[in-house]
Amino acid sequence: MKKQFADYTWLAGNHGGKGSLWQGPDHLLVVEAKGLVMALSEVYRRLDYKNVQALTLTETRRYTWMGLLLGLGALFFGVLTWATREQEVFYPLSLALPAALLVILLTVHLARGRTCACTLQTAVQVLRLKPLTRVQTAQPVIEQLEALCMEHQKGLAVVEMGAAAAAAAAAAGHMATFAPRYASAAGLKPRWAGSTWVLAAGLLSLGWAMVLAGELFVDGLFFTVISMLVGGASAVMAIVALVRANQFKIPVALAGSLWGGLVMHLAAAVALFAVGVAATAKSVTQRSALEIIERNEHASEDLFAYLAAARFEEAGALGWALLALALVLAACGVVQLVYAPQRKGGADEPVTTAPPAAPPPMS
Numbered sequence: 001m002k003k004q005f006a007d008y009t010w011l012a013g014n015h016g017g018k019g020s021l022w023q024g025p026d027h028l029l030v031v032e033a034k035g036l037v038m039a040l041s042e043v044y045r046r047l048d049y050k051n052v053q054a055l056t057l058t059e060t061r062r063y064t065w066m067g068l069l070l071g072l073g074a075l076f077f078g079v080l081t082w083a084t085r086e087q088e089v090f091y092p093l094s095l096a097l098p099a100a101l102l103v104i105l106l107t108v109h110l111a112r113g114r115t116c117a118c119t120l121q122t123a124v125q126v127l128r129l130k131p132l133t134r135v136q137t138a139q140p141v142i143e144q145l146e147a148l149c150m151e152h153q154k155g156l157a158v159v160e161m162g163a164a165a166a167a168a169a170a171a172a173g174h175m176a177t178f179a180p181r182y183a184s185a186a187g188l189k190p191r192w193a194g195s196t197w198v199l200a201a202g203l204l205s206l207g208w209a210m211v212l213a214g215e216l217f218v219d220g221l222f223f224t225v226i227s228m229l230v231g232g233a234s235a236v237m238a239i240v241a242l243v244r245a246n247q248f249k250i251p252v253a254l255a256g257s258l259w260g261g262l263v264m265h266l267a268a269a270v271a272l273f274a275v276g277v278a279a280t281a282k283s284v285t286q287r288s289a290l291e292i293i294e295r296n297e298h299a300s301e302d303l304f305a306y307l308a309a310a311r312f313e314e315a316g317a318l319g320w321a322l323l324a325l326a327l328v329l330a331a332c333g334v335v336q337l338v339y340a341p342q343r344k345g346g347a348d349e350p351v352t353t354a355p356p357a358a359p360p361p362m363s
Helices: 061-085 090-112 135-152 163-171 196-213 221-245 250-284 289-295 299-308 316-337
Strands: 006-014 020-023 027-034 039-050 052-061 118-121 126-128
Touching: 006 135, 020 118, 020 135, 052 135, 061 090, 061 250, 061 316, 090 250, 118 135, 135 221, 163 250, 196 221, 196 250
Parallel strands: none
Antiparallel strands: 006 020, 020 027, 027 039, 052 118, 118 126
16 A cells, blocks of 8 residues: 555555545545445545644553453364364364464454544544554554644634534534434444344344254254354344444443354354264264365265254264354343344434534644
């Protein structure tokens, strides 16, 4: 990514889903990307330094929760790897790979430092600076922007907006109507008030938890197909609910259940695959489970069929792991259902509000 072009100098961000910030001669260029991982489209905002009234940096709890979830996930797969150490080499290897990946992600997460949320406020909007998510990289950028704003605001008169002036401006129609993400008086995310997306995710999580728990107790290909369909729908809805909920200031328990539920979906998929491989290895006269996948041209059909016929007593430690995952997934679903009901001024309803009280220029 270029660090400089024309009169602009790169400050933070990249071409990913969070966009980037560029320092201009008399303004800040904010590139807002539209997309989850990769930018599918971009929106450009030009913010003059002389109009900036406040810059904020607030530490968030995402650092703690993300580290906790990654650590628990690595520990979970590590315990499973140890429990299957005396079985065929494919079993501990297939479980050690996600454990190693989670350890790497945890190390990178801890090395990047504490998480934060940064905003920029003008007289008409409060803008979230999405590229600034880590304190150690955001703080120098905020300090640099503060210096630029103060330099361009030298000599500006300090005007305080009193109650009468605010009322007159509102009567004249100059008070802006903000989208829900700018409705918070603190200039950050608005408070959580429920969402139908989280409700749907909670119901599907509970449904798949029950189906997952019965996978090794109910025979038949039909039940396994239902399990796969419900699991896929639940995973997709979990991602949608997480993206939707992250637009708001959500309770810690809800955040943990959303992230935890997503991790449990991934872990359950890996566990089901491992159970299918184990059942196939016991039923097919080949040397190892790895050969079943490498040499059998109908490996996927065999895995699916033997998974449908697998029994709890045959699965051993993997069966208990599957039940534990179903229990945790059900707990996450219950938490989501508790916080999902919408209240007055809910998260899915548009909010009309006046801008937060405007501080004087940065001088």
